[in-house]
Amino acid sequence: MPLSLLDLTNIYRIMLLSRRFEEKIVELFHSGKTRCFTPHLGIGEEAVSVGAFYGLPKQDIISPHYRGSTAAWLVRGLPAAELMSIYLGKKSANSAYTMAVQWATNMALNVVGIASSILGGGIEIAVGAALGSKLGKTGQVVVNSFGDGTTNRGNFHEALNLAAVFKLPIVFVCQNNQWAMNMRVTKAVSVGKISKRAAAYGFPGATVDGNDVIAVHEAVQKAVQRARDGLGPTLVEAVTYRMSPHSERDPDQYRAESERRKWRRKCPILRLEATLKAKGMSQEEILSIQQDAANEIARAVDEALSRPDLTPEDRLQQWSAIYREIYV
Amino acid sequence: MAELTFREALRQALREEMTRDPNVYLIGIAIGTYRRGGVFGVTEGLLEEFGEERVIETPISEGAIIGSSIGAALLGKRPVAEIMDAEFLVTCFHQLVYEASQMRFFTSGKVKVPLVVRTAFGATVNAMPVQQQSPESWFLQSPGLKVVMPATPADAKGLLKAAIRDDNPVLFFEHKKLYDIKGSVPDGDFVIPLGRAEIKREGRNVTVIATAWMVHEALEAAQRLSTRGIELEVVDLRSILPIDKETVLKSVKKTRKVVIAHEAKRTGGVGAEVSAVIAEEAFEFLDTPIIRVAGPDLPMPFVPSSEDIVRAVENLL
Numbered sequence: 001m002p003l004s005l006l007d008l009t010n011i012y013r014i015m016l017l018s019r020r021f022e023e024k025i026v027e028l029f030h031s032g033k034t035r036c037f038t039p040h041l042g043i044g045e046e047a048v049s050v051g052a053f054y055g056l057p058k059q060d061i062i063s064p065h066y067r068g069s070t071a072a073w074l075v076r077g078l079p080a081a082e083l084m085s086i087y088l089g090k091k092s093a094n095s096a097y098t099m100a101v102q103w104a105t106n107m108a109l110n111v112v113g114i115a116s117s118i119l120g121g122g123i124e125i126a127v128g129a130a131l132g133s134k135l136g137k138t139g140q141v142v143v144n145s146f147g148d149g150t151t152n153r154g155n156f157h158e159a160l161n162l163a164a165v166f167k168l169p170i171v172f173v174c175q176n177n178q179w180a181m182n183m184r185v186t187k188a189v190s191v192g193k194i195s196k197r198a199a200a201y202g203f204p205g206a207t208v209d210g211n212d213v214i215a216v217h218e219a220v221q222k223a224v225q226r227a228r229d230g231l232g233p234t235l236v237e238a239v240t241y242r243m244s245p246h247s248e249r250d251p252d253q254y255r256a257e258s259e260r261r262k263w264r265r266k267c268p269i270l271r272l273e274a275t276l277k278a279k280g281m282s283q284e285e286i287l288s289i290q291q292d293a294a295n296e297i298a299r300a301v302d303e304a305l306s307r308p309d310l311t312p313e314d315r316l317q318q319w320s321a322i323y324r325e326i327y328v
Numbered sequence: 329m330a331e332l333t334f335r336e337a338l339r340q341a342l343r344e345e346m347t348r349d350p351n352v353y354l355i356g357i358a359i360g361t362y363r364r365g366g367v368f369g370v371t372e373g374l375l376e377e378f379g380e381e382r383v384i385e386t387p388i389s390e391g392a393i394i395g396s397s398i399g400a401a402l403l404g405k406r407p408v409a410e411i412m413d414a415e416f417l418v419t420c421f422h423q424l425v426y427e428a429s430q431m432r433f434f435t436s437g438k439v440k441v442p443l444v445v446r447t448a449f450g451a452t453v454n455a456m457p458v459q460q461q462s463p464e465s466w467f468l469q470s471p472g473l474k475v476v477m478p479a480t481p482a483d484a485k486g487l488l489k490a491a492i493r494d495d496n497p498v499l500f501f502e503h504k505k506l507y508d509i510k511g512s513v514p515d516g517d518f519v520i521p522l523g524r525a526e527i528k529r530e531g532r533n534v535t536v537i538a539t540a541w542m543v544h545e546a547l548e549a550a551q552r553l554s555t556r557g558i559e560l561e562v563v564d565l566r567s568i569l570p571i572d573k574e575t576v577l578k579s580v581k582k583t584r585k586v587v588i589a590h591e592a593k594r595t596g597g598v599g600a601e602v603s604a605v606i607a608e609e610a611f612e613f614l615d616t617p618i619i620r621v622a623g624p625d626l627p628m629p630f631v632p633s634s635e636d637i638v639r640a641v642e643n644l645l
Contacts, residue, residue, distance in 0.1 A: 061403075105402065105435050112402055115434040116426030124392050125427065128399020135353065135381055135405060158392035165387060322437045323471055326496050327523060327570045 001221075003055075003214060005279055009289070011054055011213055012276060015046040015269050016293035018071035021080055022244075024297055025087055029248045035089025035310075040102060042068040044211075044243030047268035048175040050075060051216025051238070052143055056224065061133070063112040063126035063144040065175050066102035067242075072145075076109040080300035090307035091314070112142070120155035122146065123172070127159045130168035130233075141227045143220060145173035149180025151194050160233070164201035167232035171223040174235065175210065177242035182254040198235035210238030211268040214275070241266070329514055335507040337481035338370045338446075341488035342408065344517070346378055349406060352492055355384040355393055356410030356446075367412050368448050368507055390416050394423035394445065398431065401441045408492060414449030414501065415461045428497035429472030440495040444488070450503040450541055450591055451629030460629040462592035464501055464539075468569055468601060474498040474522055475569035479543035481511035483566060486520030494522060503540040503591075525572035527579065531559030534641050535579040537602055538589040539565050542621075542632070546589055549637035558641065568598045576602060577610050584615040587640045591631045594622040616644045 003011070022041040028034050042049065042065075049068035053075040056062065064072035073083050085092035086104075103122060105113040112129050114122045126144035133140040150156055151174055163170050174194050178185045191197065198205025204223075208215045216238045223234035241263035245252035273286060332340065346352045354374065358367055360383050365372030375383040386393055390411055397407035411417055417424070424445065431441050451460040467475050474496055478484040484502070491498035528543055529550050538546040543564045550560035563579050565571065580586055586606060588599035599620040606618060619640045621632045 105431060105439050107402060107439055112399060114427055115430035116422065118422050118426060121395060121422060121427050124395020124423065125399040125402070127392065128396030128401070129403055130399070131396050132400035132403030132405045135400065136351075136403060138403070140403075155391045155395065158387075158389035159395065161387060162389055162392040162396060318436060319433050322433055325437070326432065326472065327474075 003217060007055065008272065008276060008279070009281075011050055012269070012272050013289055013293060014054070014071060014074050015050050015213065015272065016290060017074050017080060017296060018046045018050070019043060019269060020293050020297040021070050021083070021300070024301055026248060028088065028301075034087050036087055038247040038249040039087070040067050040247045041244040042070065044263065044267060045175060045177055045240045046071050047213035047216055047272075048145065048173065048210045048238040048240055051213040052145055052173045052220045054217060055221070056141070056143060059110060059138070060140050060224075061110045061112055061126070061129050061142045063122055063129065063142060065145040065147055067147060067177070068145065068175055069102040072111070076111055078106070078109060080297060081303040084300045084304035085307055088304050089310050090304050091310045092307065119146070119150040120153035120159070123150070123159040124155050127163045127168060127170060130163060130170035131166060133169055134166070139228070140169070141224050142170040143173060143224065144170060145175050147180065148174060148176040148178065148185045148189065148194055149183065151197060152188055160201050160235070163233045164203050167230065169227040169230070170233045171220055171227055172233060172235045173220060174237045176237050176239045178239070179242045179246070179255070181246045181250070193237060195235055195237035201233070203233045203235065205235040205237065207237040207239060210240030211266050211271060213268055213272055240268070329512045331510055332481050332513045333508055333510050334481045334484050334502070335368065335370050337485040337513045338488055338502065339372065339374070340513070341485045341492070342371065342374060343377070345489055345492040346374070346382060351404060352406045352408060353382045353384060354408050354410065355386060355397060357386055357388055357393070357412055359383060359410050360385045366410065368504065370446070370502070371410070390419040391423055394420040395427065397443050398423065398428050398441055401443050402439060406442045406492060408444040408446065411445055411447040413459045414447045414463055415459050417447060417463055421466070424473065424497070424499065425467065425470040429470040432472055432496065441497050442495045443497040444491045444500055445497070446500045446502060448504050449501050450505060451631045452504045454629060454631070457627045457629065462590070462623065462628065464568060465592055465597045467499055468598065472496065473569060474567065475501070476522060476567050477501045477503070477540045478566060479506065479528070479540050479564050481509065482513045482518070483520060483526070483564075485513050486518050487522065487566065489519045490522050493519070498522065501540065505541050523567045523570045523572055525563050525565045525567070525575040527561060527575070528564045529560065529562040531561040531583070533559045533583060534585040534587060534644055535561045535563060535583045536587045536589055536637060536641070537563045537565060537576060539568060539598065540591070542589040542591055545632070545634040546637055548634040549641065552634070552638060553641060558645065560641065565598070571602060571605060573605055573609065576605065580606050580610045581613045584613055585644045586614070586618045587621055587637060587644070588618065589621040589632060589637055591623055591629070593625050594620055595625050597622050619644060
């Protein structure tokens, strides 16, 4: 189904929320207010997560790349204050290990993640969710995203091959931001387009402009339909650009400022804004959405900051209780 | 009661649990049509009986076998994965020690991963250094996992059924030399709680704490020493994560002398952990130092036997 103006407005709102949220995280991290080792942010890459996960039925499962997870959680309806509480190490209904927010699992929202930071583990688990869907005949489709760097890991191959031979209902979305830490994708991938790797598994691969949220959404939706029809997986490569450093501890000295500047002009949010204007949205409406997003994030920060700290002792107690439950 | 081999007892457990719960499925390499059911024949006939959706053969992709099993478990399935040989566990180590074991903690207890991983381990050919590993102690550092090592057909059945019903990931080590041994196995719904050791032979002089095949070596040593008036108490740990401290300490307090026997290498083996538990919690009851009978710190397998256990006991007395 093509995106309506209402959809596009929603998408614009979520992308803005994600951007404002992550900008806030940068500020809070560098002023020592977060409780995470180092945030890995997806500023400038919002179109991939939002485009891929927007509009899926709630029962479908998403398994987002850590970079872009903010947008993914917002798409799934996790309140920004909850997400902020996790980053700030505050008590919340959804608090998992603070660092792990970017790849957490929350089955109430049908979000499948991992419990380590090992890249590619999430692809295998997502494939397993698709296997569970197929065995249980639940009709659920899984949409799993990951970075370009992950496609060089062995478990990418094992997982995509398994999904292919079992014809599982899954869509793989490669969020190619062209940098894996300090490694430029062209030095790490020998086939040019990552989508070409799909040929090795005999399912379709497509490359789309990852800064065009509509293009990402349409490509993923087409693949979701294919998966739902029982025709198996698709690999969608969305080419975007990592405007953030690898993580907030990365001085990011290995690439030229001119490159970043060039991509800043291709900002996916500005691009959608132009589309909305072309569809008749007024500057006042746009400003009002922007203001609402900024206000919502400011409120989320206030709310999160007002919550009590989730102390290491709290965590130790909670996990010790889980340990006792496991080994009674 | 039926007289079954260890292999048949495992198969009976699988069949009963698959019949009881439609969410239980088997997944692994060569578990269906290869010799009608696995390299070691445990799953023989189950593909024909339950069909391809319950007995799933995969490409050689251990990481994807375990990773995908975790994902399916999140959706309410209860996978029983087979990793053909424990040597191959390293190829899915990450999925076991970080993903499967930590998921429940990372979700603040909200998500459980009911997953069983069966694997064949242990030495069958002395000094032949591939596919002979006993890597079980690697997993002792993975809270969230349970690690089970049965030694008899009855335990194989009862513990496997318990493992399949457990809501946590369970690593189930099957010693290759045990597959053909026979023993009495209770019929029907026979379930042994995980994490409980069993005294396989009572004795008053020395406690021998053993796992898997070494339980049988310990029993043989006990028989031999018994003719000389030395009575060994053989404690079969059955689970090494968690360790049944209560049973171990009770026996230690009774005999006051301890030998720990396992096939795995000495350094960092489960014997080291059991020794530490005894030293911490029953030091004053010990009359002699604890002796470990274990594989040497060399590539596997140079494994101890009942002879070594006898010698260790002689040293203590």
